[in-house]
Amino acid sequence: MTATTPEGWLLVLALTLPAGAMLLAFVAGGRHAQRIALGALALWLVIAFAIALQVQRGGAPLAYLIGGWQPPLGMALRADGLSAAMLLTGAVVLLAVALFGRAPYATPRGAQETRAAYAYWCFLPALAASLAAAFLGGDLFNLFVALEMLTFTALALACLDGKPSQFKSELRYLLFALIGSVLYLLGAGLLYGAHGTLDIALLAGRTRADAPTLVAGALMTAGLIAKMALFPLHLWLPPAHAGAPAAASALLSGLVVKGAFVLLLRLWFWVLPAPVVLNGGTLLAALGAAAILIGSVVALRQERLKLLVAYSTVAQMGYLFLMFPLLAAGDAETASRAWLGGVLQAVSHALAKAAMFLGAGLIAASLGHDRVAALGGAARVMPITVIAFAMGGLSLMGLPPSGGFGAKWLLLRASVETGQWWWSLVILSGGLLTGGYVYRIVAAALAPPAPGCEARPVPRAQELCVLALALASILLGLVPLKDLGLVRVGAP
Amino acid sequence: MSLLVGAFSTACVLAGVFFFVAGTAGLIRFPDTLSRVHALTKADNLGLGLIVLGLLPLAPGLGAALKLLLIWVLVVIGGATAAQLIGAAAARDEHAMPSPPSGGRGLGEGGVP
Amino acid sequence: MTEILLGAAFVVLLSVLAGLWRVLRGPRRADRLMAAQLLCTGGIAALLLVAGAYGDGAILDVALLLALLGAFTSVAFVMAARLVGPR
């Protein structure tokens, strides 16, 4: 039985504020769109912070019954620690990216409105609304709509530059995303047929390991991992993310793929019965391990900076799957550690990867290319960007003190404690490989400029946005683990 | 429902069904496109009209009866227009011209060479 | 009466499907263009018969919508065929 909690209205606000802002920006257009979007995203950060604060203080999830209708007939919005943490991460990254985009997506003087700027400032609040729907939704069908919102927004942002080369990889991305959604929906239909509800909290008490539930679980998982680009369904991601404009890449790699991740967690740890999670989790983790190793090795060999960072997303997403068998196998404390590690990995990767993609975009804009071999001189022209990029890299490697270190350390410990030591080998070698490709870039950027290389200076304000994100991913590692109890609220 | 009304409805509906079957037979047997178009639209429109006539006495109210008639009128209008356009298209295909036909208009600036 | 009407719907549908098989085979595009027209008229007839069988007036609205959109779709098809040009 779900009941609206006193602060539940915050959840409604987190969803309706950006949605309303998007609609208003859509109508108003031009410069108004930019003002509305920036204002809404700033407010959204405040709301996300308030939600996190309430969840942490109260130690219990927030909930809101839409229209006062009780599930299964009605639907609920819920915010546990996972939702609150992801929402806050989303708000931070979105605001930073929005500020970053003020320069490239300004409506030029003398023009009423330009296509790219208008679309950018409308789709930022749209992405916020989609993320809120995906993180807070308590109903599997409602989450399907949220997934589609995410897909549409991500696609439009990725095509923002209107580059011909981009359309093909984005179209491939769209087809993958659509297959993913349809498979997910298929599973949802079966679940409704078997249990008469799609409310996650109600399903948690009703599912058994019967045929419809198993088939539904398999279909939905397949759909979601296609959207998350888990090996071997990863091939669409690198070109789609690398070819997008920098701001869009940061959002796609940092946030959009996490929407499907949160759904996958809800499906596996709330909806599916425990024995399935135990057996299937190992398979998912094996695919994740393959993603870590293959993604990192391929990243190491990339010639282009943005493609390298995109392959690194494939690898880093792999870490998220390691938590599945650890969570199912261990005792309460180990499980809690694995949970915290997994969620921390999602959060720190979002921050670090957004910083790295924005940084890569600045480097490419300054040098006019993004060939790794010819990055020489970058550190002289834009030291802040290169430092921020390196800081993001530290977090991905899992070096202390960084959010990535905390995440990987917790996963490592949980894998040893559950006797599944082989995952720790994967984590360690993944870290080494990551170190390899990050070093390659930083070393290249520190090299003296090649003769004849003309690097244009980049706006300081943009560099600071990148730095802020990178700093956030590092600072996450300095927060004592006990203060991360937020993430544990309402954990399975 | 009186027996008479029932018999009338049944007869009309069966006659309508017959026309549908006849239309299909024409469609399958006629050799050229134009006569197929005509066989199809005439027979099917007539068949639908008979079915509507048969269902009219069964309609629960005046609104439903009017709706039935409106449906038939719309089908006839749409069918006539479509048949005419299809016939024209068939004729055009028949003397397919080497250069883009007059029908190729309206493409605007689609970027197609 | 219900069985008679449902049976009639079955026969109409069967005959329409037989026609469909012929029409979709072509050979010309104009033949295929008939498909939407054919199925709309036949589908409407079947719907009306089912509506009569169930005594459900709401099904008439479906038929109404099909009649309207059928006219629209057939025309849109022919216009699109013109855009493509003969083949």
Add this chain to the structure above:
Amino acid sequence: MTAGLLLDLLLALAVLGTAAWTLAARSQFAAVIGFVVTGLLLTLVWVRLGAVDVALTEAAIGAGATGVILLYVVARLRGGEAEISAATPSRAQRALAALLALSVGGALAYGVLSLPDPAPSLAEAALAGTAPLGLGNPVSAVLMAHRGLDTLLEAIVLVFAVLAVWSMAADHRWGGRPGPVFQREEHGPLSLLARILPPVGIVIGIYIAWVGADSPGGKFQGGTILAAMWVLPWIAGLVRPPSVTDWRLRLMIAIGPLTFLAVGLAGFVVAEGFLAYPPGFAKPLILLIEAAMTLSVAAALACLIAGPPERRRRA
């Protein structure tokens, strides 16, 4: 019910047959025809399933609007045969695809046929939750109240989609009118139909949207008809789409979700909370939202069919 069973069997076979034909069709144009035919058959299937609301939506959106939009893209694509044959999967790949499709279909069939009997259902709860709203159609009650958030988000998704479609335009076309130019046709059957059908169609569209509160129908079905009644004179060259920068067009597209959102938020003040309706005022408020949504659905669908701006704005 032997006749009914036979009808189901015939429909099932016909749907599968036309769907398979659609895949096998030699030309893209034929494939679209096959798809529309499948959609029309599905409409009958939905009636047989007792879901008249869905039958209306399938006919309007699934077959009608989707068919038309597919058609206009096919008409403008001319496939490079070499590229297509180069990209066509090999025999082994196709066999693998068939294996995948069969295993998914088989697993699904296994899952569906082992669903519990009697099936769990919310029919009773939904019916009980319909009367207090003053509505007669439980599907509309679920759409507007019990699962109102789905419908609100879906209305917003339509705005996302319109904006996404517009944003695919070339930069210098921004501010232009959407879609290709159709030559004005003064005479002939098309222009006649484009003149006489819209008045009738608009009345029917409004009727379908209006009856939605109490019997099958509603904003999406009615809105689609209205969109079609605008597209028809557009194809005939009688009307032109407004520019994408026209704020009136944008307002029309956004007014539905904005109204929905406003009424929902007003629920905090005048009712028990978000998307709750004050007792006694549920029906008028729902009708208000439905009216605004019908307008928005019509505008959004018409814009999705027309596509991104393709003509430069005339200064």
Add this chain to the structure above:
Amino acid sequence: MTGTDILALAACGLVAIGLYGLVAQAEVLRKIIAFNLLGAGVFLLFGVVARRGAGAGLAADPVPQAMVITGLVVAFAATALALVLTLRLYQITGAATVAEDPPEPTAPDS
């Protein structure tokens, strides 16, 4: 075997056909059509679930029906988006597939 069971199997068949088409066909447009067939199968499955849940004097459970209506509109929007992308891809590069190697541009962006 009831009529609903028959239609349930038809839904599974439609899903299989759509999935095959989506994977095994080269042209994007055909993939999009296949996606719509696949979607139709999924919705039909919801319809079967709704029909099985008939009760309280209703011919079918209204909740899955509402979901299908929502889903149809979303699927239409997705189709429109995919088609526009297909058209733009074709207009700019002349490509009609999403195969790996982009061919030489044949038509400039007009």
